[in-house]
Amino acid sequence: MVDITVMGAGIFGLSVAWTCAKRGARVRVIDPNGPGAGASGGIVGAMAPHVPELWNSKKAFQLDSLLMAGDFWAEVAEVSGCAPGYARLGRLQPIADAAALALAHERTQNAATLWQGQADWRVLSASGAWCPPSATGQIIHDTPHRRACIRVRHAQPSLRPCAHAVPRL
Numbered sequence: 001m002v003d004i005t006v007m008g009a010g011i012f013g014l015s016v017a018w019t020c021a022k023r024g025a026r027v028r029v030i031d032p033n034g035p036g037a038g039a040s041g042g043i044v045g046a047m048a049p050h051v052p053e054l055w056n057s058k059k060a061f062q063l064d065s066l067l068m069a070g071d072f073w074a075e076v077a078e079v080s081g082c083a084p085g086y087a088r089l090g091r092l093q094p095i096a097d098a099a100a101l102a103l104a105h106e107r108t109q110n111a112a113t114l115w116q117g118q119a120d121w122r123v124l125s126a127s128g129a130w131c132p133p134s135a136t137g138q139i140i141h142d143t144p145h146r147r148a149c150i151r152v153r154h155a156q157p158s159l160r161p162c163a164h165a166v167p168r169l
């Protein structure tokens, strides 16, 4: 007997199942192909923020999600014993020309308001061996950007305490 059946053991299905189970629901996940068989089994793991302009509720929701991700994945790592590869590394972007530089500065101002001090969008001088080449000599560094190598195929053990089964049909 279960309270909730989740169809699909990708990152969304597993995250929903995990969250429901933490709230006390008896959860079942069904996926004919097993965990991580779809897009979530891919190799890229960039979690990128929307640029700070033309703001709306969807962009605000996504920023909130990014800011909550650290606690979420830390708990998954603790319960599962599997490191998900999560890190808040930020992102560096070269700035190609004067127009892009002006836009980058505008977004710095927008970020100060829209990201409410919880994350930054900075224009910095491009220097140091680690820095990507940039035609203007300036780069953008945004701090909400995350990296996650979520190994969904290996994440199943973290769900065992909560999920009744991930049957292969």
Ligand SMILES: Cc1cc2nc3c(=O)[nH]c(=O)nc-3n(C[C@H](O)[C@H](O)[C@H](O)COP(=O)(O)OP(=O)(O)OC[C@H]3O[C@@H](n4cnc5c(N)ncnc54)[C@H](O)[C@@H]3O)c2cc1C
Pocket: 007, 008, 009, 010, 011, 012, 013, 030, 031, 032, 033, 034, 035, 036, 037, 038, 039, 040, 041, 042, 043, 044, 045, 046, 047, 048
């Ligand atoms: C190569 C690649 C790189 C990517 N890089 C990034 C990135 O850097 N950053 C980013 O944010 N996003 C990235 N994405 C997108 C991201 O991977 C997807 O948005 C995300 O994984 C979707 O997760 P999901 O759980 O909705 O779907 P999926 O992971 O596709 O899971 C769906 C699951 O449902 C199952 N299923 C299908 N039909 C049924 C059914 N009838 N009953 C039960 N189960 C069913 C499938 O077997 C599958 O396991 C990338 C995608 C790819 C392919």
